[in-house]
Amino acid sequence: MKEQFLELCQNALRFNPGDEAEILLIHTRSQLTRFAQNHIHQNMGEENATIQWRIRKDYREGSYTTNRLDDEGLKRAATAALEIALNQPKNEELPGLAQGRKSRIFDTASSATETCSPSKRASLVNQIIRQTKKYKAVASGALCAQSMVVSVANTSGIRASQHITKAFLNFVPYREPLSGYSFWMGANIDDLPLTQLAEEALEKIAYKGEPAAIEPGSYQVVLSPYAVQNIVLHLAAIGFGAKAFLEKRSFMTKLMGKKIVSEKITIYDDGRDPEGVPIYFDYEGVLRKKVYFIEKGVAKGVVHDTKTAAQAGVKSTGHALPHPNHYGPYAMNLFMKRGNVPERELIAPVERGLYVTKFHYMNVVEPMTTVMTGMTKDGTFLIEKGKIVSPVRNMRFTQNMLEALKNVEAVGRERRCKGDFAVVTTPAVRMKRFRFTGVSEF
Numbered sequence: 001m002k003e004q005f006l007e008l009c010q011n012a013l014r015f016n017p018g019d020e021a022e023i024l025l026i027h028t029r030s031q032l033t034r035f036a037q038n039h040i041h042q043n044m045g046e047e048n049a050t051i052q053w054r055i056r057k058d059y060r061e062g063s064y065t066t067n068r069l070d071d072e073g074l075k076r077a078a079t080a081a082l083e084i085a086l087n088q089p090k091n092e093e094l095p096g097l098a099q100g101r102k103s104r105i106f107d108t109a110s111s112a113t114e115t116c117s118p119s120k121r122a123s124l125v126n127q128i129i130r131q132t133k134k135y136k137a138v139a140s141g142a143l144c145a146q147s148m149v150v151s152v153a154n155t156s157g158i159r160a161s162q163h164i165t166k167a168f169l170n171f172v173p174y175r176e177p178l179s180g181y182s183f184w185m186g187a188n189i190d191d192l193p194l195t196q197l198a199e200e201a202l203e204k205i206a207y208k209g210e211p212a213a214i215e216p217g218s219y220q221v222v223l224s225p226y227a228v229q230n231i232v233l234h235l236a237a238i239g240f241g242a243k244a245f246l247e248k249r250s251f252m253t254k255l256m257g258k259k260i261v262s263e264k265i266t267i268y269d270d271g272r273d274p275e276g277v278p279i280y281f282d283y284e285g286v287l288r289k290k291v292y293f294i295e296k297g298v299a300k301g302v303v304h305d306t307k308t309a310a311q312a313g314v315k316s317t318g319h320a321l322p323h324p325n326h327y328g329p330y331a332m333n334l335f336m337k338r339g340n341v342p343e344r345e346l347i348a349p350v351e352r353g354l355y356v357t358k359f360h361y362m363n364v365v366e367p368m369t370t371v372m373t374g375m376t377k378d379g380t381f382l383i384e385k386g387k388i389v390s391p392v393r394n395m396r397f398t399q400n401m402l403e404a405l406k407n408v409e410a411v412g413r414e415r416r417c418k419g420d421f422a423v424v425t426t427p428a429v430r431m432k433r434f435r436f437t438g439v440s441e442f
Contacts, residue, residue, distance in 0.1 A: 003105060006161035009051075009153035012074045017082045018055035020097050022154035024283055024322055025051050025069075029147045033121040036140040038129050043118045053081040054323050056097070060088040063323055095310035098284040098320075100158035106280045109147060110188035113165035116145035124194060128171060131198045137175035137205055144168050145189055152285035160285040166277050167192065168418075171201050172378060177211060178391055180204030181357050181378035183226060185417045187277055204357065204379035204391075211391040213439050214382065220353035221434040222346045222383065225416035228336065228426040230359040230374075231401050232267060236331045236422070238367040240269075240293045241319075242308035243328025251368050251402070255299045261405035263297040266337035271318065276333050276417055276425045281318060288318035288333070305329040334424040339411025346410055346430045348386040354395070354434075355381040355388055370401040375440065396438035407432040 009023040027049040034042040052065040055078065062084030066077040121143050132139035144167060151161040167189035171182045180201035184192055223231075244250040271279050271288030281287050284306055292300040304312065305320030308329055319329040347355060362374030376395050381388045412427035 003161065005149050005151040006103065006105065006153065006159060008069065009151050010159060012051070013153060013155060015071075015075050015078045016055065016155060017078055018057040018085065020056035020155050021078070022054040022097055022152065022158070022284070023051060024054070025049065025149075025151040027149040030144065031116060031118070031121065031146070032142060032144045033118065033125055034142045035125050035129065036138075038133065038138050040122055040125055043122070051077065052322060053077050055081040055085050056094070057082060057085050059090045059092050059094055060085040061091075061094060061323075062086070062088060095306050097154045097156045098158050098286045098306050098316065099156050100154075100160070100285060103159035103161075104281065104287070105160075106162040108187060108274070108278055108280075109163040109165040110167075110190070112188055112190040113145045113167045114147050116167070116189050121145065124169075124192070127194055128198050131195070131202060132173050135173065135175060135202050135205060137173045137202070139171065139173050141169065141171040150279070150283070152281070152283065154285065158285035160281045162280055164277070164279060169194075169197060171197060173201050173205055175205040178205040178207060179378045181226065183416065183418050185277060185419065185423065187274065207391050209390070211380075211393045212382065213393045214395075216395070216436045216438055218433045218435050220350050220430070220432055222350065222353070222355045222428060222430045223434075224343075224355070224357050224428050225412070225414070225426045226358040226418065227356045228429055229416070229418050229424045230362050231372075231404070232334055232336055232424050232426055233419075233422065234362060234364060234372055235267070235370065235401060236293075236334055236424075238364055238370070240302055240331045241327060241329050242302045242304045242312060245302045246308060246311055249367065250302070251370050252293070252299055252302060256301075258299055259297045260299050260402055261294060261297050262408040264339065264408050264411050265294055265297055265405050266292070267294045268292045268335055268337070269303060269319070269331040269333050270335055271333045273333065273335065273425075275415065276335060277419075277423050279333060282316075282320040283322045284316070284320040286316045286318040286320065291317050291319075291331070293331070303329045303331050330422065332422045334422065336415075336426040337411070338413055338415050338427045341410045341412055343412040343414050343428045346412055346428055347383050347388065349409075350383045350386060350430070353383045354392065354436075355379075355383055359397075365398065371398065372401055373398045394440040395436040396440070397435060398437045399435045404431055404434055407434070
């Protein structure tokens with residue numbers, strides 16, 4: 001399939017009416033099973049294929065996307081992209097398209113994920129529901145199996161194609177007034193640790209009584225991998241891309257080369273690591289490079305596409321999004337380096353603090369100082385003398401995240417992978433201080 005789609009892209013270039021052209025083909029097949037109140041309520045499948053033309057003419061650029069893959073549809077889309085280009089202002093600083101010399105074809109797909117049937121997904125979900133009923137609770141969530149082929153060809157010799165699969169389980173059990181959470185993502189659905197994930201979420205609702213309200217303030221915290229993932233994703237969105245960096249909108253702009261967080265923290269992007277659902281090249285067909293953003297606490301770098309690379313006088317790191325977009329290059333395979341402390345042992349030194357399963361409704365208040373706000377969800381617990389003693393009500397936080405990461409005392413050994421468009425793989429961490437500003441009324 002990946003060879004077939006790449007050949008389609010290459011053949012379509014003969015319809016190019018411009019000076020330069022790039023064709024991006026994305027074929028997706030998604031199979032989803034949703035469940036709630038201990039019942040499967042939706043089984044659905046979706047398949048789609050799009051081709052995007054990006055055409056250059058007289059230092060102008062236009063893009064157009066179509067679902068029609070026949071010759072007539074491709075010609076019409078090329079003509080539309082050219083018309084859009086000719087209506088743009090001339091930009092003589094427009095860099096050339098990415099250069100290539102040979103075809104690069106990759107296959108990281110799992111046949112188990114590719115062929116996962118509705119009955120197999122239903123069987124997996126029913127196992128979760130049976131475990132949940134033992135707790136006299138209700139289960140909700142989703143199980144998904146996805147397949148994608150990305151192919152890129154351009155008039156400068158780029159030829160790249162990859163077949164990718166991705167499966168994920170999102171599980172939220174509820175037993176009034178408590179809820180839990182677990183998530184798994186990987187290329188092969190047969191690697192899904194179903195029983196372990198179910199128990200991880202269910203143990204968070206095993207406590208009796210109402211969650212206690214505690215006073216807002218700064219607490220020592222243990223953040224699960226899910227909470228850490230939210231922090232890393234938001235830092236990437238506001239700071240790890242070269243467009244924001246060059247426009248001096250990134251918090252990294254004035255901090256490059258300086259120690260900005262604990263030396264225990266290393267954050268990077270690696271499109272080849274199989275732990276994070278690898279994507280080997282970007283949407284311009286450029287191979288992804290491993291890029292360190294923060295290494296042992298020091299600000300190190302940002303990701304580039306061909307445009308920002310030309311502006312900065314460097315080479316693209318292979319992090320282009322489909323054009324046009326207002327983000328610029330984007331980190332899509334994020335990692336935080338693991339530590340050496342088992343996750344369950346992170347709470348042992350905490351005299352009095354909080355364990356946080358995840359954050360939600362998280363937003364950036366001030367991007368240049370990395371101040372963010374949000375709430376805890378699906379399992380917030382009081383820690384006393386190294387043990388979790390009781391659930392507490394959800395807390396609202398307003399926190400400078402670089403300051404929070406300066407306070408990291410220990411990093412967990414186990415990592416979890418989560419994401420949608422961008423994928424992030426992180427461990428749990430223990431922090432000396434994290435600032436909570438309010439308590440939920442329910």
